[in-house]
Amino acid sequence: MRDTDLLNSSNLAYLIAKEQWTDEVVKNLIKTLLDEKEEDQVSHKWEVYGLTNPSLLINSLKDGLIRFDIIVYDWDYPGVGLGAGTNSEDILLQILKSTFCLIFIFSGADKQDEITAVLGKPEFKEFEKRLHFLDKTKNEEEQSNALITKAKELYDGNFSFRFAGRLRRMTMQVMDGVLSDLGRATLNELKNYLNMEDSGDKRDLVDFVAERFRSGLTTSELPNLDVPNQGQQGAAVDKELLKRIWSYRLYLPCESAIGDFDGMVRRGDIVEIESKHFMVVSADCDLARFWHKNLGLINVLPLNALEVSNSKLKEMLTICVNDDNLKQHRIKHLTGNIDGLPEGPFILPFLKLGSDYKNFVVVPKEIKTLSIPIPQIVKDMTLKERKNTPLKYASWTGTVKMCSLSEPFLTPVMQHIFSVLGGYGVPDYPSSMKELFDTMLNNFFSTTG
Numbered sequence: 001m002r003d004t005d006l007l008n009s010s011n012l013a014y015l016i017a018k019e020q021w022t023d024e025v026v027k028n029l030i031k032t033l034l035d036e037k038e039e040d041q042v043s044h045k046w047e048v049y050g051l052t053n054p055s056l057l058i059n060s061l062k063d064g065l066i067r068f069d070i071i072v073y074d075w076d077y078p079g080v081g082l083g084a085g086t087n088s089e090d091i092l093l094q095i096l097k098s099t100f101c102l103i104f105i106f107s108g109a110d111k112q113d114e115i116t117a118v119l120g121k122p123e124f125k126e127f128e129k130r131l132h133f134l135d136k137t138k139n140e141e142e143q144s145n146a147l148i149t150k151a152k153e154l155y156d157g158n159f160s161f162r163f164a165g166r167l168r169r170m171t172m173q174v175m176d177g178v179l180s181d182l183g184r185a186t187l188n189e190l191k192n193y194l195n196m197e198d199s200g201d202k203r204d205l206v207d208f209v210a211e212r213f214r215s216g217l218t219t220s221e222l223p224n225l226d227v228p229n230q231g232q233q234g235a236a237v238d239k240e241l242l243k244r245i246w247s248y249r250l251y252l253p254c255e256s257a258i259g260d261f262d263g264m265v266r267r268g269d270i271v272e273i274e275s276k277h278f279m280v281v282s283a284d285c286d287l288a289r290f291w292h293k294n295l296g297l298i299n300v301l302p303l304n305a306l307e308v309s310n311s312k313l314k315e316m317l318t319i320c321v322n323d324d325n326l327k328q329h330r331i332k333h334l335t336g337n338i339d340g341l342p343e344g345p346f347i348l349p350f351l352k353l354g355s356d357y358k359n360f361v362v363v364p365k366e367i368k369t370l371s372i373p374i375p376q377i378v379k380d381m382t383l384k385e386r387k388n389t390p391l392k393y394a395s396w397t398g399t400v401k402m403c404s405l406s407e408p409f410l411t412p413v414m415q416h417i418f419s420v421l422g423g424y425g426v427p428d429y430p431s432s433m434k435e436l437f438d439t440m441l442n443n444f445f446s447t448t449g
Contacts, residue, residue, distance in 0.1 A: 006060060007050040009034060025136045026074065026106070033147075054091050061098045067168060068101050070147065072134065075107040075115060089118050096127045104134040104147060126244075174216035178209060243357045247350040250334075251403040263392040265290075267414065268405040270303070270351065273398060277303040277360065279348075279405065281367065281417060290391035296372050298391065301417065303348060303360035313361060317341060334409055335416040344420040346413075353402070364420040372396055 001011050012030055021027040036045040049066065051057050054073065060066060073095070075088050095103065105115055112133060118124070119131055132150060251270070265287050269280040278300040286293045304313040321341060331338065335346045344364045350357045375395040378386055393401055405413060429437070 003052045004056060006056075006066065007052070009044065009048050012048060012050055023074075029072065029106075054088070058091065058094050058098065061095070067099055071095065071101050071103045072106050072147070073103050075105050075111060076136075093123060096124075096130065100130075102130055102132070102150065104132050104150075106134045106136060108136045171213075171217065174213055177216055178212045181212070243350045247352050247357055250348075250350065250406060250409055251352070252406045253352070253403045263394055264288075265298070265391045265393060265396060265401075266404065268410040270402045270404065271300075272400045272402055277305075277351075277402070278368075279303060279362065281414065288390045289388055291374065291378060291389055292387040294391075296374060297369050298372060298396075300368055300370060301362055301364065302366050302368065303351075303362060306347065306359040306361050316363070317345070317361070335412060346416070348405075351403070362417075364417040367417075367421065 001007065007015070013034055015021075016027060016031050016034070030048060030050065033046050033048050034044065037043065038045050049068070051060065057071075073088075073092060092103070092105075095101070107115060112135075115133060119128065124131070132146075134146060265280060267280055267282060267284050267287065271278050271280065280287075280298065280300055282294065282299045287298075290296070290298075304310060304316075306313070331347060334348075337343055338345055338347070346362055348360045348362050351360060352358075372391070372395065375397075378389060378395065381389065393399060404410075
């Protein structure tokens with residue numbers, strides 16, 4: 001066996017039986033976990049793996065070889081890093097950001113204050129519920145019980161911990177099915193059938209695969225989410241967690257795809273221009289052939305910060321509405337009408353800017369057209385080449401992409417915006433006509449057949 005590879009339960013059992021260990025505490029903990037049996041007293045209760053250096057776990061996670069529910073992280077490992085910037089603290093943060101797992105930091109009690117100080121830093125704040133201390137000075141039975149007790153506690157109440165393994169298996173099965181179907185076509189056939197050019201938008205392929213993947217996952221046997229309530233009724237709402245979950249659902253951050261980002265401007269992108277924020281509303285098909293179809297013009301909607309200091313927004317919203325009326329609204333969904341205001345304005349909540357979540361008001365009738373000067377790279381093209389050239393952020397000088405509004409919210413928002421802009425009014429019925437309709441409906445619902 002190679003000491004740079006992932007060691008499985010068989011490897012570890014062999015090492016425990018045949019080799020000398022410099023750390024008996026680690027050895028005894030692993031042996032205790034390996035010896036635990038299911039109720040049949042035959043099957044092993046835990047799948048246990050090990051790595052000879054914590055840094056190797058980062059590579060294992062990046063390669064997608066395996067995912068763990070629990071990691072026992074030895075803080076005292078000698079020479080933990082494989083280079084600069086790879087101390088225990090750095091590697092722990094990388095692991096937390098790379099995968100969901102429960103981490104028990106394994107160390108002697110003399111290091112507990114040091115570890116507590118490290119975990120108190122701002123960068124570890126969002127992971128605090130996944131981190132626990134495991135005291136090396138206690139016997140292995142006590143340590144194992146601490147692991148198992150916490151695992152059961154999280155299994156009962158934490159979504160990722162309970163469903164991670166099953167969801168991973170299902171997603172892999174569905175993706176294998178998609179790839180199997182696509183495997184029947186050659187690369188040229190697929191390109192021709194999907195009408196994709198060599199220089200075309202790679203999202204065509206991504207969208208095609210993603211739709212099949214979503215359909216397959218929807219029809220698979222997903223885990224049952226009806227978990228016990230555990231006495232949570234009436235519990236205080238974790239507002240920061242609520243913001244984070246909805247921000248994650250509403251927006252697609254581009255940070256996760258920086259090295260792979262194609263730089264194209266798309267409908268629903270939220271951008272920053274000279275410290276102001278806008279949402280792109282031009283159609284994707286127009287943006288894909290921007291200079292020919294749009295003549296260098298792009299449609300955007302300003303995002304008005306919902307802040308006390310924004311006197312301009314307050315003045316606009318209260319032209320015909322009293323402040324007190326606006327305080328009483330109850331918004332039911334993303335494009336829900338704000339009571340007292342005309343149909344159209346809606347709130348775009350929990351947009352993450354830096355470390356804060358900001359709220360904005362979008363007024364569809366504020367739509368603007370911005371003219372983008374033709375960049376030199378486009379001027380140097382032939383007329384035929386210009387016709388098929390998309391708008392990219394590299395050509396939209398001074399603009400930074402923040403994120404994109406995701407589905408299933410993007411399409412309804414765009415329909416709402418253009419309905420407000422192009423809607424048709426209908427004359428109101430007179431009061432006598434309204435009374436007549438009231439009578440008709442009352443008679444209908446009060447009469448039994």
